Amino acid sequence: MTFDKFSDLVDFYGADISVWPNGLREECSAFAIDNTAAKNLLNQERLLNEVLKSQQIPEFSGLLTKVLYQELPPQQQPFLDQVLGWLTPQQGSHLLWWRPALIGCLPLLFGVLVGNFYSFSIRAEVDELDYWEDELTLLSLNDYTENSY
Amino acid sequence: MTDEELMLAVCDGDQSAYQVIVHQHLNSISHYAFRVLGNQKDTEDITQETFLRLWINAAKWQSEKAKLSTWLHRITHNLCIDYLRKHGRIVTQESFDETKDDHKSNECDNEEITDKSNIKKLNEQIRNLPENQRSALMLCHYQNFSNKEAAHIMNISIKALESALARAKRTLRKAMAITDASKIGDTED
Known part of the structure; x- marks a missing residue:
């Protein structure tokens, strides 16, 4: 047992060696008896505990009443409840049929967006390219030289 | 009533359940806030705010993750830290120095x-x-x-x-x- 190790144990388990784990109790008690620094450390730890205990907390008179009767704002609902509440409103529901309809359209919008950005290895046949190549070939066959005489 | 039952009642807007929780936890919350902040006025403000947050965010408490007292102390701790960061270290009350x-x-x-x-x-x-x-x-x-x-x-x-x-x-x-x-x-x- 070294003083540093003993100091760590005091930090962890406190000043009362009798409540330390069984395996450590005997060895540490013997160390504390023989070692003056360890003895001082235990005394300081005990003193510290007493000082900490001696701290006074004032009376918070009136705090209970303040907390109990403070104005309570509306509670925050979980996200799912908020979504469901928005989808199925309690009032004026006959006018708000578009909300479920809008939600129903979301998969469609999603499909459009995905389809717009990804081809998924599907190649569309492009006829335009062949058409323009033919067109250029025909144009190149024409004689455009001007007959000056 | 257990903490879970009380909190479920609070989620349903039951103010009497809220009052039971306040009675159970007010002392430990106010004492912790006082020990961190060191003055009575700020302690009272932080304690009030803690219970207000309990009421507003009751649905966010998960009993399997933390005990109610732990959750409340966490709210108090965060409020105290925010307060200290905003206002600097204001720990000035004579009673903090006094001993019994x-x-x-x-x-x-x-x-x-x-x-x-x-x-x-x-x-x-x-x-x-x-x-x-x-x-x-x-x-x-x-x-x-x-x-x-x-x-x-x-x-x-x-x-x-x-x-x-x-x-x-x-x-x-x-x-x-x-x-x-x-x-x-x-x-x-």
């Missing part, structure tokens, strides 16, 4: 404890501890939370909490040793 007048003990070591200037210096040292060390000390020493719970409240690892706790204790013990040494020096003179 009726504090008497038969042990010979406790003669030193009754030395008020000694205690005052130590209280000053506690106030001067970094915010995380002070919170760790208060949660483990006064609020009787386990290291795991205290670490959860402070949103740090258990290792970090243990380290903060050890550093706080070492600082205070060092301060005590200096006070004792100066005392011995004074008597020798």
Whole structure:
């Protein structure tokens, strides 16, 4: 047992060696008896505990009443409840049929967006390219030289 | 009623359940806030705000993740930290330095404890501890939370909490040793 190790144990388990784990109790008690620094450390730890205990907390008179009767704002609902509440409103529901309809359209919008950005290895046949190549070939066959005489 | 039942009732907007929770936890919450902040007015504001947040965010509490007291202390801790960061370290109240007048003990070591200037210096040292060390000390020493719970409240690892706790204790013990040494020096003179 070294003083540093003993100091760590005091930090962890406190000043009362009798409540330390069984395996450590005997060895540490013997160390504390023989070692003056360890003895001082235990005394300081005990003193510290007493000082900490001696701290006074004032009376918070009136705090209970303040907390109990403070104005309570509306509670925050979980996200799912908020979504469901928005989808199925309690009032004026006959006018708000578009909300479920809008939600129903979301998969469609999603499909459009995905389809717009990804081809998924599907190649569309492009006829335009062949058409323009033919067109250029025909144009190149024409004689455009001007007959000056 | 269990914490779960009370919180379910609070989620349903039951104010009487809210009042039961306030009665159960007001003391520990206000005491913790006072120990971190050190003055009565701010403590009252933070305590009120803590219970207001409990009411608003009742649905967010998950019983499997943390006990209600742990969750409430976490809210208080975060509010205190925000407050201290915003306003600096305002820990100025005489009652924080005061000790119980009726504090008497038969042990010979406790003669030193009754030395008020000694205690005052130590209280000053506690106030001067970094915010995380002070919170760790208060949660483990006064609020009787386990290291795991205290670490959860402070949103740090258990290792970090243990380290903060050890550093706080070492600082205070060092301060005590200096006070004792100066005392011995004074008597020798």
